[in-house]
Amino acid sequence: MPQSTTEKQRTNVxxxxxxxxxxxxxxxxxxxxxxxxxxxxxxxxxxxxxxxENAEAIAExxxxxxxxxxxxxxxxxxxLD
Numbered sequence: 001m002p003q004s005t006t007e008k009q010r011t012n013v014x015x016x017x018x019x020x021x022x023x024x025x026x027x028x029x030x031x032x033x034x035x036x037x038x039x040x041x042x043x044x045x046x047x048x049x050x051x052x053e054n055a056e057a058i059a060e061x062x063x064x065x066x067x068x069x070x071x072x073x074x075x076x077x078x079x080l081d
Contacts, residue, residue, distance in 0.1 A: 013034060023030050051058070070076075
């Protein structure tokens with residue numbers, strides 16, 4: 001069963017001693033910061049994986065637009081040219 005986004009799970013993380021000491025001195029929530037950084041890294045990795053998996057289709061679409069123009073361009077009210 002998948003965990004909800006509010007459930008927490010313990011894990012071990014190795015951090016540099018100086019960064020951990022500075023974070024504690026500043027009263028930073030290391031767990032929350034680590035979780036947010038990990039969430040961002042996962043988001044970026046998923047986006048990169050999607051772009052890689054769909055690179056061929058994206059290239060084909062760009063080539064089609066280059067050759068044929070933007071679909072429905074004749075119906076566009078605001079022209080930027």
